[in-house]
Amino acid sequence: MEDTYDVVVVGAGPGGEVVADRTVRAGLTAVVVEAEAVGGECSYRACVPSKALLRPGAAREAARSVDGARQAVTGALDPARTLARRDRFTARGDDTGQADWLTGSGIPLVRGHGRLAGARRVDVTGADGTVRTLRARRAVVLSPGTEPALPQIEGIDRVGVWTNRQATTADAVPERLVVIGGGVVACELATAWRSLGSAVTLLVRGRTLLADWEPCAGEEVARGLTDLGVTLRFGVSADRVARDEATRAVRVETDDGSTLVCDEVLAAVGRRPRTHDLGLDTVGRTAGDWLPVDDTCRVAGLDGDWLYGVGDVNHRAPLTHMAKYQARACAAAIVERAAGRPADPGDWGAWSARADRVAVPQAVFTRPEVASVGLTERAARAAGGAIRAVEYRIDDVAGAALHADAYRGRAKLVVDETRGVVVGCTLTGPMATELIHAATVAIVGEVPLERLRHAVPAFPTVSEVWLRLLEAYGL
Incomplete structure (x- = not known):
């Protein structure tokens, strides 16, 4: 059986879903191939369930960090209810809702293992062993994600180790x-x-x-x-x-x-790319490798504009939100190239996924939370230029003290003094993951410090740390 679409997407994780949705909304036809669950690792076995497991403990600690509320919180967490709440978010791996969203958006879903079978061709092997061939008029987008890498430890393949x-x-x-x-x-x-x-x-x-x-x-x-x-x-x-x-x-x-x-x-x-059985050898690439791509997520080293790699598989910024970001750039490039308008990946325009090289926000939901965006001081200095770093204890901000008794947090800003802009920020402490977006905007927008000083944080909020950091810098 053989079918032809404008775009064939292999992998129904966040990146693949966004590419398919945006190309279809632009008037092209697209099909999605998935061997496991629509929604990918994040929805069922990574970001969503892990945050669901972490949230009850964080909520309990937040309540106990304020005198008056502390006295009302005397019990331990309820494991059974915590696990049940997690299951509500993941539907215990049932992807019916996300699969229905795909078909409702006019995107056919082909279940089975997809692998390249030459240029613009994907063979899909179903659970019953039948093979269906999909051909792409415009593009094939590979978004298979990654899988856990196991360490070299004797016996690890026999104990039923958790990943x-x-x-x-x-x-x-x-x-x-x-x-x-x-x-x-x-x-x-x-x-x-x-x-x-x-x-x-x-x-x-x-x-x-x-x-x-x-x-x-x-x-x-x-x-x-x-x-x-x-x-x-x-x-x-x-x-x-x-x-x-x-x-x-x-x-x-x-x-x-x-x-x-x-x-x-x-x-x-760590993780490794799920490319060992993706048919890369049929187009001159090496099985098991990461996929090098440009800022439109087009795979490097191939003739034509037909093969793309989105999300973790390209190893640029292996995070769900960056996969979606790359997917938007990828879809825009495919649509423009289909219309005969060559995409230019060298600017901050619609085709460029530049931010996944200069401003990747990361949020870690430990206790305390930590979050970062952009370059560390070490990376910035290695890249050259006049770099200055300033630090401030968030504990000393009035809003932080009001937010939690014995609040403890740290903030670090990395500045490119030649351009007068922020290039990196790291925050630790309660609410750090919610505070980091301000730094992301400052870095992506390349906001001059002389202008940033006029972005006045409301009093008394934890965000007042921005004022203190700029004061520590000398503004």
Whole structure:
């Protein structure tokens, strides 16, 4: 069976959905191919369920941080209700609602495994083994996402190790949990399961958490995890894991000679692209590789304007919101090229996904929260130019003190003094994830500091930290 559309999208995650929707609304035809659930990893096994697990603990702590409310909050979290609330957000993996949205938007959904079979052609193998061929008049968009990468540890393939998928969908709270990793997923899920009652140990191969962030972010998250009761072990790696068939307990042997016994092991050490069986070899690319793309998400090194890679698979900014951003740029470029108007990816215009190189906002829902956008001081200095960084304790802002007793937070601004603009910002503390968008606007808009000083934050809000940062800079 063979069908032809203007655009064939492989992968129904956030990026694929947006590309299909925007091209169809522009008058083109599009079809979406998906082997698993419409909505992708984020909807069912990553961002949404993890935040649902984290929110009850954060709400309880917020209430207990204010005298008068603290006395009314005396109980522990209810794990069963927390897990049930998570399931309401994820529908326990049932993608009926999102699939109905696709078809209701005039976008056919083809269920099965899609792989390239040459230029502008995708073969889809259904669950029953039948193959359907889809041809694209204009473009094929690959948006398959990523999958967890497992560390090289003896026995890890035999113990039933958790990845983000099991850790966000588990139906019971493990009594003891060992987490391997020190990045965002490791820190958030350690926070979530500790809040629900697990005895959590975090094994971090390096000497800090969130190693690619400003040092203050990792320091504050480490303090918060410790205060929560998580055991942090830096400079330690797991060498071997084995599950006892009788007790189902897992033994974790580490490179410092110690042994941990737990009920589950969560491996959170990174992701790899889901391109090993995507047919890249049929168009001269290497199976298993990330897809290098330009600012319209067009795959580099191929003749023509027909193959695109959107979202995590291009490794530019592996975050759901950036996948959607890239998808908007990609769809606009496809539509314009279809109309014979070549897209120029070199500007901030409709075709450019430039922001995923200069202003990627990130939010981590640990306790405390941490958020960042743009460059760290280290990255900015490595890029050259006159760089100056200023820091301020958010605790000293009146709005922060009113927001929570014993509020603790830090703010750091990275400034390009040659241009007089902000190029990076990191915030820690309650509400940090809600505060970061102001910095995103300042960086994307390249707002001169001399003008930014006139953006007066309301009193008494936590956002007054912006005034204090600029004062610390000397304005």
